[in-house]
Amino acid sequence: MTESNKKTLLLVDDDQDIRQLLCDALSQKGYQVREAENGRQMWAQLEENPVDLVLMDLYLKEEDGLHLAREVRERFTMPIMMLTGKGDETDRILGLELAADDYMMKPFNLRELIARIHALLRRSYQAPSSSSQNSGQGHECLHFGAWVLDLTARLLQDQTGKTVTLTLGEFSLLEVLARHPDRIFTREQLIEQSRGLETEVFDRTVDVLILRLRRKIESNPKTPEFIKTQRGLGYFFQGPVRAN
Template structure:
């Protein structure tokens, strides 16, 4: 399967490193920049979830995981750990290419934006001492310490904070977070919300900021200033 994916992605013009193990991926990340990781949940002799966790501990690089049909629990667990998207096997190569292209396109757009605003100051959203730096794509807590967010977590938090005190449906959050060309499974937003609560809330089981509106979606409750 690696060979098939390598051929398809190379034909589309991407520079590919096809790797047999998590250790090989770790060694590659230590010496070369990587824009996107496509990772199988079921690896030979090791856990794809553990590999994803190891990557996420040191890098915010987007991760798309490939998973079997009956692995919904693993998909949810994988999102909690690190993954930004999932694709179930067997999959259509055109769908995989579309998702890869969408993730890389958003990353490229971000790079262009950063270069454009580098000399103009950072655009930030503030709430209760927290700072969401939209230019740097970083979250800082009230002690001005950075809070590590994955690609998907940042996109979701930006969407929520930008529309503070307005209820947003799951479908709207999916569209704004991942794009209309990414068919994420239904639980993905719920899992990302859980991950954000763990990083934002003093008590994730009794959230102060990210509230559930039953039957409607989610709302971010705070006074937000944009500077």
């Protein structure tokens, strides 16, 4: 990476040895790494300069990493990767429910961690420039209700052109469902289809991701217009969906 296009990562972890290990490894791969050992330092870093990705330990000694992650997601749109030393499935569910984009457990393989950070940065959804918004010619889009799902730019926009932020898992599930209106998908099928779109969706998180999508695209998430539940089977997207 050249100095001008280096990506900046913010590492939030109260273990100095872990921070040193990751800083050395990520710096060697061309990333700029900034450090924080608590929430106070994290907010100071976030307010000082832009950050492209946050790498956060969920189990900080004096703070709740889940709460911090939720606050970061409410204020910022950069990808969040969570790290934890505990292997409880519930931790992963909670992390994803709070809008994390990926999740790894300690001890982790450095090569895999770096590859997944690179993938998150490559696929992260940024709001398009005004020129790209105006020119969407040639983009593959799906239109439903007042929404436009731009599959080329990997964006969801409302009828005013405002971009709605989606995580990787949310976008992939919405794409699978909207591409096949009125087709019922089991959770296992949604997982398999989403893997084909280069993201990681886990069995017990499908329901969480569906809930988050409904909150973002449905006028009333409790009585959804688009993403329907077929009791005992799975989910389906109620059309019509128009492709350009």
